[in-house]
Amino acid sequence: MAGEPAVTSKMYLRTCHWIKISLLVFVLYWLSAATEELNSEPTNIEKRSGIFTDSKKKQTSVSFASNHFSQDIRLDSALNESILYFKRTPKDSKFRFAQTEYSKEEVLQSLEELQQLIHDNTNEEIQNKIQKHFHLMELSPAEGPPTITGYYEVRIYGKTKREGEFQYPALSPPTSDSLSVENPKFFPRERWKEKSTWEKYSKPIIFIRLTDLHLAQLEGSALVQTETNERFRINYAADNGKDYISPSVFLKGICPSLKPYHLSDCIQKKPKEVSDAIFKNPRYIFFERESLSSSKSKSAESVFGPFGSQGIRLVSFRSVAMDKEVPLGFPVLLSFQSKDWSLNHHLVFVHDRGNAISGVGRLDYYLGNENGVEEVANNLLTKGKVILLLPKKKNEKQLDKENKSNEKF
Template identity: 30%
Template structure:
């Protein structure tokens, strides 16, 4: 009944839209099949469409405006690759550097200013700006980096961007100026005959050959109490030593790298693995093997024929700076790396990304050192600092690595 009432009302109003013609368009069979109420409802629906169509035809339709898609920000064109002797640098956009927005840049600035003490010609013009930014906010420093520098992904010439990160540190050891008690393992200054014989005597010959022993007579700087600690110092290249002097004083000095016997470096950890003596070739693993095999220590150490000579350096009062790297400036814990200079020049700021079981690193570092085992395009040794904790990290650090150099535009 309701539908009929609505139909009656709408029918009287549908004269303006010729509703009779709409009703006529429905066949007799259709009316009978649908029933009177449904037929009228169908007529009303069609009639309504007609009314709307008539009204819309009497008015001007507003123009249809298609929404404009937002314009994407385009990165500026990238410069061409740069070739180095042992690597290829491929320009990338800043957003490709993982963790760039999160790094605490002020922590890296002291290391960068150290490199400015001995800048290469490429960086001489930038160093005054770096000094002015020393008190700037992290956001201001980040903006300067984007404006002045271009990041390049470091690859091998075979286009591989994956490499290896290891770690090194500066040991902190106890020593005596004279041999006494347990302190019987000497650390030597370079002998006068070092330049006259290339290569010089091997590590085993230094311990056993009378000619080598005679050449080193009077060259002992001080004495350690553990031959393994001496090997650690030889591999790391420098160390802090608390020395007991003959007059009873105890002072801390640095033993810095002064040369080698020009023999090849061979890893004692690698030898232990090759002999199936251990499955852990880290320093903690090596020391554990030595504790189980104390009578074989000399045999183990002789597997590395390279021998390092040192020079003693006095330390300044106050904060102790890091040891000097190959660039000739003090290293900064957590912000200095050793590289292959054929891939990355000294003094270059580098973005480093590495994740593994020991640590996760995404940060700005400076290429300030090198090492005999640091060879290849994407290869770095991470300076962890001084002391026991740094040694624990450095001794176990061996994980994948990616590098980007930041180069002036």
Template identity: 25%
Template structure:
């Protein structure tokens, strides 16, 4: 969601471990199974032709393959979506996409593939050194595109937002203005049971005692700390006590069991702002610094972290998504896993004032606000430019899953 609202991977902290921008990045949150019009996708190994896709027999990729003139096969049903087979010609931009970029994300999915795509991973790995023609021909010969629709049918556009990995300066010890701590899970936290709220942690002795000694790092800005919690992870440029500089990642470890509430939505509901993007919230705080605590306390959820070392290789990818693999900037999306299984290649098409996209992406993450058949959250990467995109992106999207024939 263009979120001061909630992230998918923030989603991760709402569902699994992985994301005020992701929340600032999404403003809105976009049912029932119908009894006819499709075939239930009863197991991950389902095939429309009666052949198991988990067969160890994998044919070599064809050098060229023509798209089918017309789609074939039944509609496939998921719990929150239905998939309608279509011809490859329905996918916009197929000939223009730089597929090798998507292959990096696909190789990551092959580190933890599901049973449907595991048999294809040897070919995916071989094609990582292939050219665009070979990769595109392989897609056409081995996969069938399906348009993702609501259970009741109808190809109405969904919603695309974006999220990112914040990057901030931090200190190992408090001082020089760095006084806002980021915590490990506190003593006495029980997963699944509510703990103290954000306001409680700031004002009551008992939660403060439970958090004492659990500090990981310190930031200079409590609003940045909330943004990090909403996104679910972040990169920190840490100054150690001896003056050395290190780049580390704080990844999601747990949350306090309190409901997530959007501070951007609160500002809108109070009539305080018309622009609830991250820049809009920042502008409001500049004019109302005395109300900072009041604003932050509107979101009772606290997120706790674990620290991970970032080497040069790890730094080229984002945090691990719900699939359990590192996210690839521009090629990983968060989805509703009841609509699109993790690890599924997806063709994404979206046109709007902030971004034009027609590309192959991989479903590798989820989020508390990422619900519905055509709801996607686009991983924009890290840093200021990615944060700006994540804070503004909210536009229609169409999705097609690419499923083994």
């Protein structure tokens, strides 16, 4: 047993050596992790990437929040819709804003240059170069900063036969023979309550609830699902030429607001008052049915919406409705801040009109059809900044080039 202390001593030394190595490895790992954390980008800081990305502070649902991770396809699609629209116009078409007139060629060239910029440059480079291709005109009406609202595509349930609360047809545009004294297209809303009228002059596409008909006509389209699980879209096709009067005028003290959930609740409690208020709005919208491709994915359906004005397909978060004074198809930089979210120089395109969108101080932002979008759209009412991108004339571009060349000397 005389050799036992020596063995114990060796074991002790080995153990100490192992502990030292373990401590060294741990320290090196900790230093590496700390260095990596310092070098990494903080995850709790809101990212902003200039004019082509919007930043969301909060959302009302997961599906709506995740709608913003594919901005490139939306931007490309919206820009392409503008280009296709101008290509469809006659060769000698002119587009005017303020005192300046632009040819089809000038507008198309500017949009195609913008398309090239987006594809070939970083966001920072795009911001620098965009001013070389466009005049940036901020729209500042006398009454103050522009008013920004939101709209969306309604999702509704309908039935192929008239029954229960599904009493109200979404009608196709009316037709009449040459012998008719009156044109049914201009009938006020009250006339279209009568079954004899729509059976004679029109065809029902689907039967829906009165509040859903109001929403579909207000927004200009709706995604419909029937009792057989068939899905299709109804798009704006025509109107009776009358001005819109909001039912809220006649519902003071009855409904807290015209938000869908308030309206649905109100019509249950006060059916006559709400029905009368809706029918006092003389404006009536007719629809056309659009089949949805069975191969179209839900993500594509959330990006591409109904038709806006002049056959332009609306693109969620990239299409806006503005006054007729602002030419269709033109690009706009949109900025605003609301309690839900904010945008900073977000690139959008004028793809739609609206009966209630009057004056250059009004902009309606299309938010798509995803779950939760209804509440966000209904709550969006704020002031903002709207900058219209106007094409530079050929001689202006040449002058810019010469000035740049002179700066080098």
